[in-house]
Amino acid sequence: MTSDSGVTHDPSRSLRDWQYDLREQLRVLTDQPEQEARWLLAAALGLDGAALLRNALLPISSEEETRITALLTQRRAGVPLAYCLGEWSFYGLDLCVAPAVLIPRPDTETLVTLALEGLAEEGASRVLDLGTGSGAIALAIAQARPQAEVWAVERSPAALQVARANGALLAPQVHWLEGDWYAPLDSALRFDRIVANPPYLADSDPHLPDLRHEPWDALVAGPSGLECLERIIAGGYERLSLLGMLLLEHGPDQGNAVRGLLNNAGFSAVQTRCDLAGRERVSSGTRI
Numbered sequence: 014m015t016s017d018s019g020v021t022h023d024p025s026r027s028l029r030d031w032q033y034d035l036r037e038q039l040r041v042l043t044d045q046p047e048q049e050a051r052w053l054l055a056a057a058l059g060l061d062g063a064a065l066l067r068n069a070l071l072p073i074s075s076e077e078e079t080r081i082t083a084l085l086t087q088r089r090a091g092v093p094l095a096y097c098l099g100e101w102s103f104y105g106l107d108l109c110v111a112p113a114v115l116i117p118r119p120d121t122e123t124l125v126t127l128a129l130e131g132l133a134e135e136g137a138s139r140v141l142d143l144g145t146g147s148g149a150i151a152l153a154i155a156q157a158r159p160q161a162e163v164w165a166v167e168r169s170p171a172a173l174q175v176a177r178a179n180g181a182l183l184a185p186q187v188h189w190l191e192g193d194w195y196a197p198l199d200s201a202l203r204f205d206r207i208v209a210n211p212p213y214l215a216d217s218d219p220h221l222p223d224l225r226h227e228p229w230d231a232l233v234a235g236p237s238g239l240e241c242l243e244r245i246i247a248g249g250y251e252r253l254s255l256l257g258m259l260l261l262e263h264g265p266d267q268g269n270a271v272r273g274l275l276n277n278a279g280f281s282a283v284q285t286r287c288d289l290a291g292r293e294r295v296s297s298g299t300r301i
């Protein structure tokens with residue numbers, strides 16, 4: 014039988030034969046070809062890991078072959094694994110992801126951990142996530158602090174759709190708003206934490222070609238890279254409750270500039286935390 018791609022389908026080839034094949038083809042792309050082959054097969058066939066093992070010797074149908082080769086073609090074209098799979102893990106949550114949203118990074122888990130520090134486990138607290146993308150930060154906080162009132166703002170309607178879908182499954186209590194940073198919020202709302210992982214690359218950043226599959230507007234702030242951080246800091250102080258804290262992820266070379274912006278905006282206890290590699294990645298300030 015001939016598939017849509019014009020390649021003859023071999024009905025004697027089992028799932029395991031395909032798994033070996035994928036693994037070999039993925040070797041040039043990744044240092045975890047075995048794992049990626051399993052994940053891509055699982056996504057193409059709609060199976061979990063245990064079912065992949067159980068069905069290892071069963072033949073692959075022509076339709077299944079079409080789905081497997083479509084995913085492999087995407088991956089070989091450099092599409093990030095997360096977009097091929099349509100889901101990604103962040104802070105222990107399985108999130109749907111699509112090309113409209115930034116793929117949540119492990120680095121951003123540091124921001125979540127710091128935001129949760131000192132945030133009461135019981136009782137009312139209010140948290141705002143600016144530029145929520147997939148909803149990763151808002152949902153991680155909502156899961157860890159189910160009593161908290163969590164708000165999330167996103168300018169991209171397509172990204173917000175992904176966040177809302179994740180929210181419906183993981184934390185229906187989160188309030189999702191579309192708009193430009195603080196603009197869609199009621200001006201009377203005050204927050205105990207404002208968190209953001211905003212775009213912070215300059216439009217000339219040499220890493221951008223490697224990130225070409227992710228949305229430009231999620232990555233690039235403008236000519237300096239500091240434009241979004243400046244706007245979030247400028248509007249943050251008046252939105253915080255007393256002792257409320259603004260926490261911002263930024264590039265490893267932006268710590269000094271962000272501390273300066275926080276100090277100039279009147280924040281106290283301004284500090285920067287490093288990641289495991291010792292790079293400055295999250296700066297914060299408190300309203301007193």
Ligand SMILES: C[S@@+](CC[C@H](N)C(=O)[O-])C[C@H]1O[C@@H](n2cnc3c(N)ncnc32)[C@H](O)[C@@H]1O
Nearest residue numbers: 115117144145146167168193194210211212231
């Ligand atoms: C670096 S991504 C972070 C996504 C998510 N918070 C995460 O950590 O994975 C920045 C997000 O900010 C959004 N964004 C950019 N400019 C914005 C603006 N003016 N107002 C609200 N959101 C904005 C982008 O669309 C993007 O989803």
